[in-house]
Amino acid sequence: MKFQYEGPAFCCRKGKVKIATPEIPQELHRLFTSQVDADAKYFRKRIRYFNTHFSFTRLGVTLDKTVSNAARTGVYTFVAQGSMYYKMDDLVPGGQGPRNLQLYFYDTDETLEHRVKRSPDLDINIIRKILEILEENPYVQTFKSIGSIPNLEEYRISLNTDIRLDQRRYNAPTASQVAAMWVEGSDPQNTFDRQVVLYGKGDRPIFIRAYYGCYDPLAYPLFFPRGETGWNRWIPYETPSKVALEDNEDDTEREDMHGLDQTSNVHLERNTDEVPDDEEEQDDDETGGSRKFVSAREYYCFKLQVRKGLFNIILFGARGFQQWAFDMYIKMETMRLDFFSKPKNQKLVRADLYQGVVDVMDAGETHGSHVGKRIVLPRTFPGGDRDMQRRFLDAMAIVQRFGKPDYFITTTCNPHWEEITSGLEPGQTPQDRPDLVARVYRAKLRSMKDLLIKKKYFGEVAAYVHVTEFQKRGLPHEHMLLIMSSDSKLTNPDGYDKVISAELPNKDKYPILHALVVKHMLHGPCGALRKNCPCMIDGECRFRYPRQFCDATQQGKDSYPIYRRRPDGHQVKVRGAELDNRWVVPYNPGLLMRYNCHINVEACSSIKAVKYLFKYIYKGHDRASFSVDPAVQNDGEVINEIKQYMDARFMGPQESITRTCGFPMFGVSPSVLQLQLHLEDMQPITFKEGDNLDDVINRPSSYSTMLTEFLKMNLVDPYVRNFLYKEFPEFYRWIKGKKKWQRRKLRGRG
Structure with missing residues (x-):
């Protein structure tokens, strides 16, 4: 079974991955x-x-008791903090x-x-x-x-x-x-x-x-009653020589091969729409271009598929399925983190300034293990602190180039979409099938992106960024910022009213829209009507509901306009309380009718919103609160950032399956290239622990950087002198393997 936007390589890499379905008593x-x-x-x-x-093993895991107990809400979610392990x-x-x-x-x-x-x-x-x-x-x-x-x-x-x-x-x-x-x-x-x-x-x-x-x-003896073996490092591809690799297919997200451990056949997912251009090129063996064995992600993505005529016991596991989905992704991520943390599984790559290495050599030191700083959790690891900081800076570069965002859109998955409920087996509920929820949500999201960007629903989009996050009970939601071209921008309150509403529609004139607004777009009740609502902090709603009535939309003093909310007497009863226009979350009627889920559409009326919005969407995924030790212990040992990441992470089945399927969780368009900037002979270089430093500083890659090559091109190519360094990547592309700039073939230019 496939959903929209799932390419032929999604389930099995076009037949390269083949795993027999076990027989069930x-x-x-x-x-x-x-x-x-x-x-x-x-x-x-x-x-x-x-x-x-x-189970033959003893499980060790820290569950989030607020959602792993269905007593209050009836909705069970396996959300865990930190690591998960099994002991004998x-x-x-x-x-x-x-x-x-x-x-x-x-x-x-x-x-x-x-x-x-x-x-x-x-x-x-x-x-x-x-x-x-x-x-x-x-x-x-x-x-x-x-x-x-x-x-x-x-x-x-x-x-x-x-x-x-x-x-x-x-x-x-x-x-x-x-x-x-x-x-x-x-x-x-x-x-x-x-x-x-x-x-x-x-x-x-x-x-x-x-x-x-x-x-x-x-x-999981109940899922593997005859002791069937799980993933191992030596499961071969099916007829690999006859099947084309799918790494560049539009509908299949790539796996990030940086930090590959060839002995474990484990690969990092990129989980993004853009491909960084400034990472070191790796050879074919390291990047998996000639891999002969099935990776863990491919194996478990195969296991998640619904196949006609075959009984997949895992998909009938309900709460056990939630635990299994979380466990299998934590297994994959643990192996990836092991590559970075264990000396026997990783090359100790160290970084220091070029001039610093020269200074150390002048002092008589020639061994790489005695200089530099260890890269603990690199920015190539999705969701790490360096990764999120890089994405935030990329997004701010988009703002610098194209201006402030015009629309801030938040979309939340509706677990009762027809595509989800029709795929449930008898007796199942949406929380029993996080695979269906994740796949349908991804298809809906792709459809919305096509509508907004390719079909120009709000007009011409000059640039955008988006990020996927997950609610406390696991449902995915998307934050998207759109920067419109100059002739499609919202410039006044009348323009806001044409695309955004914050009122209950007329029930007699628009009955379907009215029902959708009541179902998806009413906040609360909270405040005096319900003081124990989760949004209440120190007696106040953190989203500032109920809002004030307003006869006409006004330019707001902060980041958003003050939307029109007329006291027209319309009220609806929601969760035992009478709510009016003051409780309506701003929405676009067309998007709400089309996608039948919570879609909050806001106009960004002030430049003040920019930094807050971008920091908000790139704040990183759920983490536990914990104390951070000093950066350096008394004996000089550096704190392990990987352990801090593992101890602090919160994750549930929806996010686990989203990552296992390789669905992108971040996106920015156009792509951003991080330019190197340094003083003369102060460029960063990389070297391995046992490298001879004389060889390090004399190899071409040590003194060829984006900046040095840009300066060289200014000497030989008059055309280059027309651009500032920050404008240069729009007309030239950086070939990272060859360490040189190459002129782009732009449309309309000979």
Whole structure:
């Protein structure tokens, strides 16, 4: 199943990615799908609880309790802070009794007393059914066989972390392929090429790393009942020589290959509409141009697809699906961050001023590890602080070139769009299918961008920026700033009234529009009508509702106009309160009718709005509040920015799937090139830890920069002298690999 704007490469890279869909036992299929059986409904309502009970690993995660508890609103969302990890317990239970993998040791007891004690709230009959379903699971077979063994503390179990079954065809692993057991002192050498060893009583925790092939079946036995292997680094493309790469296809967003770890086959997504031109060119092997193996993002994007005639159990997982979607993206991001943080997985690239390196050489130092500063979380990592700061500066450069924005548009996803509800399976709700929500929202957003920019809904658009964010309960929303050409700008209150309304429409004359305004565009109630509303801060609405009545639109004193809100007596009852025009969020009737969702359209009437708006949309994604340690510890060790990023991030299933699908979350048009500016011999250079500094300063790339090459061209090309440095990229493009400027082929110029 494909939605609008999803190209032929979205699901499987035009056939390059092929993963067999696992066979699901009939009884498990019934539990996941039946709408009439009481036990199936009970099971799905508590599916995360059941999965945790049968999981072989112990989950460590910090949930946002305000949204992961559906008691107040009825809407459950798996939103977590920081990292997510899985640990394996020792074979011998501790003082808390058996749990996770240890529970399987005692399943020979028909009373299942150990499971009742561990999870007294779960239906024991369903537990019995699931145990019967899992009898063919090789991990269950391994751990269940331990139950009759005395002196368990003397035993060891090796888990194969690199199971290389051909996933292009259905192959369930056997017990001998996933695990091996032996007694201490008779250790079989090299049982598996890569493995983790579980001890009877260990002195340190055993973590299941993100890149282990056993990660998925150990954590989600209900999704992989026969122990089917998850993603690993060696899943080959299907007939790679016959399929063209799709990196440059319009409908497929590129993956950022900077910071590629070839051993783990993990790639960074770019997640943006523009491609920075000032990054170091990497060779074909590093950028993935000749990759032979499926990346983690491609693998899990494939797993999210709906295919006719195939039962995808993950998409029926409801709350378990939310956790899985979050978990798989955190797995990908963890591997990407590992590349930057672990010395064994990254080249220690350091940066310093060219002149600084020369000075150090004059002092007798020639080794790269003794100079420079470590780049901890580079700007090529989407969503990092450097990345967001760069985007903000790019957006301000757009303003400097094209002027202040004219429209500020905020669009929020409607989870009840027909395209979403028609795709739901019986008994499902929109929060059960974050994949549908993310994909439909992306299609709607692309349609709106085409309407506004290509079809010139408000007129000619000279430039724009946009960014996707996610609400507390996970729904995506978009901020878009439009800068119009001179003959399409809003210049007076009459112009505002032609495109923006802040009043309830006449119900008799415009019944559909009236219903949409009441449904999507009324704020609150808050203030005196509802003092506990989330928008209330210190007794005041932070959005300043209710607004004052106003007979005619006026030029505002701050960033927005004062819209017309006439006291015409029209009122509607919303959430138990009577609301009038003072509560209407400004909207455009045409966009509201077309897209049936919350679309706030504001006119930017003052230059004062610019910095606030751009900082607002580029403030970065949700973070937790936490204390920041000093930049340098007493021993001189620099604080780990990657750890700070991981500890502070908040993420839910919608954002996870948006990133897994590679959908762009940022955009700016026209693209912005960051120009280098430096004094003579003070340009930044890059070098590796073991480089000889004499070689570093003498290589051409060390002394050729955008600025030095621009100055050289002024000496030889009279045409170049017509432009300032900041104007130069409009007429010349920077070839980053060759470190030179090339004249653009502009329309209308010979």
